[in-house]
Amino acid sequence: MSTSTELKQRDNQFIHPWDDIVKLGSHQRTLLSRGDGVYVYDSDGNRLLDAPAGMWCVNIGHGRTEMAQAIYDQVMALCYVSPWSLTTGPAADFAAQLAALAPGDLNHVFFTTGGSTAVDSGLRFVQFYNNVRGKPNKKHIISQMRGYHGSTYLAGSVSGKERDKTNLDCETDLVHHIPAPHPLHKPEGQSDAEFLETCVGNLENMIDEVGSENCAVFVAEPILASGGVIVPPEGYHKRCLEVCRKHDMLYLSDEVVTAFGRLGHCFASEDVFGIQPDLITTAKGLTSGYIPMGALLVSERLIKEIHSCGGDSAVFSNGFTYSGHPVAAAAGIKNLEIMQRENLFEQARENGLYLQQQMQTLRDISIVRDVRGRGLMACVECELKKGGDDLAMDYEIGNLIDKHCQALGLIVRPIINMCVMSPPLTITRDQIDEMVAILRQGILKAMDEVNELETDAAAAEHHHPSPSA
Numbered sequence: 001m002s003t004s005t006e007l008k009q010r011d012n013q014f015i016h017p018w019d020d021i022v023k024l025g026s027h028q029r030t031l032l033s034r035g036d037g038v039y040v041y042d043s044d045g046n047r048l049l050d051a052p053a054g055m056w057c058v059n060i061g062h063g064r065t066e067m068a069q070a071i072y073d074q075v076m077a078l079c080y081v082s083p084w085s086l087t088t089g090p091a092a093d094f095a096a097q098l099a100a101l102a103p104g105d106l107n108h109v110f111f112t113t114g115g116s117t118a119v120d121s122g123l124r125f126v127q128f129y130n131n132v133r134g135k136p137n138k139k140h141i142i143s144q145m146r147g148y149h150g151s152t153y154l155a156g157s158v159s160g161k162e163r164d165k166t167n168l169d170c171e172t173d174l175v176h177h178i179p180a181p182h183p184l185h186k187p188e189g190q191s192d193a194e195f196l197e198t199c200v201g202n203l204e205n206m207i208d209e210v211g212s213e214n215c216a217v218f219v220a221e222p223i224l225a226s227g228g229v230i231v232p233p234e235g236y237h238k239r240c241l242e243v244c245r246k247h248d249m250l251y252l253s254d255e256v257v258t259a260f261g262r263l264g265h266c267f268a269s270e271d272v273f274g275i276q277p278d279l280i281t282t283a284k285g286l287t288s289g290y291i292p293m294g295a296l297l298v299s300e301r302l303i304k305e306i307h308s309c310g311g312d313s314a315v316f317s318n319g320f321t322y323s324g325h326p327v328a329a330a331a332g333i334k335n336l337e338i339m340q341r342e343n344l345f346e347q348a349r350e351n352g353l354y355l356q357q358q359m360q361t362l363r364d365i366s367i368v369r370d371v372r373g374r375g376l377m378a379c380v381e382c383e384l385k386k387g388g389d390d391l392a393m394d395y396e397i398g399n400l401i402d403k404h405c406q407a408l409g410l411i412v413r414p415i416i417n418m419c420v421m422s423p424p425l426t427i428t429r430d431q432i433d434e435m436v437a438i439l440r441q442g443i444l445k446a447m448d449e450v451n452e453l454e455t456d457a458a459a460a461e462h463h464h465p466s467p468s469a
């Protein structure tokens with residue numbers, strides 16, 4: 001058995017997502033060794049509440065014996081078959097279950113390996129659809145700034161977080177970004193109704209600029225998750241869907257985060273936002289992170305159109321070795337069974353309201369700029385200087401909050417200066433209280449540390465004025 005020091009050393013061979021390659025080998029990551037419910041345990045045995053549920057994914061909580069059993073049983077029965085020419089019971093059953101749960105006529109399922117490949121497959125499906133129906137110019141994609149859709153080439157290109165694109169190339173000819181519908185950016189004096197018009201107008205203006213005849217699809221997260229839990233103004237998605245219909249564009253709702261209970265329903269597009277999109281992408285909570293899997297749900301309407309335009313054949317030559325992986329599908333079926341048996345969607349609806357109330361209590365802390373969210377997705381955004389946009393300071397405060405919260409027993413892993421809470425759906429009210437109380441202490445301690453550092457720096461300056469002073 002390796003010691004944790006040896007493991008941390010070996011971890012230097014592991015290039016982690018978003019690693020700073022110049023600093024490779026010098027990162028100090030916490031080594032986690034066990035999980036149970038909403039808690040995980042580090043290699044020293046410390047218990048930490050897993051506020052992000054891994055990364056918006058461990059929706060049924062850690063350490064479920066029956067999930068392990070379902071995975072084991074499927075591995076022993078049949079670990080893999082090629083999805084090209086064969087199928088399995090779990091893959092077929094899971095597709096049928098998802099089709100039944102999805103909104104409207106989204107009753108076809110294309111399985112992928114995760115969220116990025118689901119988004120990529122969705123965008124390729126849109127290209128395929130327009131090629132088959134003889135509209136090869138309709139290729140342009142409109143998505144949102146601050147949206148995150150993944151890390152494959154096309155999914156990365158439609159993502160709108162500029163800070164995520166440093167040193168990387170992207171598809172820029174076919175992809176266009178409109179501003180995120182962020183209520184915090186509502187101009188002073190504008191009413192909510194006017195702000196909604198501005199947000200929808202951004203989509204219409206972009207379509208005018210690119211040309212309706214060239215626009216293929218609008219891609220949007222119901223709530224922009226990694227962009228900082230941005231909840232769009234009421235009616236935004238409905239209005240954008242109408243705009244898409246007017247311009248013969250498809251609507252891809254990226255529910256990689258918002259599906260499987262995060263907002264209290266299996267899918268959020270219809271139950272929370274009242275829309276039936278043409279395509280839905282999902283992953284994460286699909287298997288609660290126990291095994292990687294993603295899915296693209298496709299509307300029957302599109303399939304019928306392809307049928308009528310495709311002549312004798314229209315091959316969608318896109319797919320993955322692990323599309324419909326039987327072990328992942330078995331995990332997905334067990335995941336849904338647990339969610340339904342334990343009424344986790346209902347519990348998430350109720351406790352989501354409580355979480356939002358409790359998070360609002362953090363507003364009295366001076367560096368808290370905003371607290372927002374919906375369901376079991378919440379975000380507290382901090383800033384050291386009012387109205388300042390200083391990336392280094394934003395990272396500093398985020399890192400300090402992270403350090404103090406972890407020492408106090410809470411994993412936060414802020415997105416720069418934004419602490420995003422998306423706990424397992426099984427979280428209880430007491431555990432929400434624990435989470436918010438630690439978060440408060442962590443933010444206060446981070447503030448104290450910044451103040452101390454500033455006081456020390458001022459004292460040093462006083463004793464040893466810099467030459468230019």
Ligand SMILES: Cc1ncc(COP(=O)(O)O)c(C=O)c1O
Pocket residue numbers: 114115116117119148149150151221225226254255256257283284
């Ligand atoms: C909304 C959204 N779409 C797509 C993705 C990409 O998913 P994956 O990391 O599983 O490829 C993510 C990941 O965080 C996401 O939040």
